[in-house]
Amino acid sequence: MKAFIATMILAASVSVSAMANEAGSEKTAKSPVTLRKVDESKVKLMYGLNQAKTVTVKIFDENNFLVQKDKIVSENAFAKYYDFSKLKAGVYSMEVYENNVVVDQLQMDLNETVASSPLVYTKLEKIEGNSYKLLVNALLPSDLSVLIFENDKLVHEEKVDNSIGFQKLYKFQYLNAGARVEFYVRSSDGFAELLAVK
Numbered sequence: 001m002k003a004f005i006a007t008m009i010l011a012a013s014v015s016v017s018a019m020a021n022e023a024g025s026e027k028t029a030k031s032p033v034t035l036r037k038v039d040e041s042k043v044k045l046m047y048g049l050n051q052a053k054t055v056t057v058k059i060f061d062e063n064n065f066l067v068q069k070d071k072i073v074s075e076n077a078f079a080k081y082y083d084f085s086k087l088k089a090g091v092y093s094m095e096v097y098e099n100n101v102v103v104d105q106l107q108m109d110l111n112e113t114v115a116s117s118p119l120v121y122t123k124l125e126k127i128e129g130n131s132y133k134l135l136v137n138a139l140l141p142s143d144l145s146v147l148i149f150e151n152d153k154l155v156h157e158e159k160v161d162n163s164i165g166f167q168k169l170y171k172f173q174y175l176n177a178g179a180r181v182e183f184y185v186r187s188s189d190g191f192a193e194l195l196a197v198k
Helices: 002-029
Strands: 033-039 042-047 053-060 066-074 078-083 091-098 101-109 120-126 131-150 153-171 181-187 192-196
Touching (some): 033 091, 042 053, 120 181, 120 192
Antiparallel strands (some): 033 042, 042 078, 091 101, 131 153, 131 181, 181 192
C-alpha cells in the first residue's frame, strides 16, 4: 500500500511538473515584443527573436484617432525608437500587434512635457588672440541662431537651419583690446544662452 501511495505521489508530481513546463513554454511562446518609455517623449520598441515576424504599431490620440501606423517586417531581433515630442499636448496610446492581436501597449501623457525645456549643450572656448571655438549640441533638430556681441554691440549674426548642432571656429581681425565678447545662442524651440569667456 505504501508503495502504491509513493507511486501515486510520484505520478502526481510528474504531471504537475509537466503542466508547469507547458505553462512555461506558453509564456515563452508569447510575443517577445516590449514597449519601454525611455524618457518623457520617447518610447523604445524591442523585438527579441531571430525569426521572420511582422509587427504592426499603431498610435492613437485621446479621441481614438489613428495618428501613425507602422508595419515592421524583420527576420532578426531589433529595436526601434518612437519620438512623441513633435506631437501636440495630449494623451496617446501605442499598441503593438502580431497577427491582429495586441501583444503590448503603452500610454504617453504629453501634457506633462509641454513645459519642459529643450536639451542643448553649449561650450565656448577662447583659443588664441581673437579666436573663439563654439560647440553646440542639441537633442532634437532645431533652427539655431548665433549672435556675437563686442561690448554689447552686435558684430556678427548667423543662422543654421534644422540642425542638431555644430562646432565652429570664429576668428576676428578687429577687436578692441580688453573688449567683452559674448556669444548668444538660441534655438527655435525655446533654448537661449549667453556665453562669455574671461
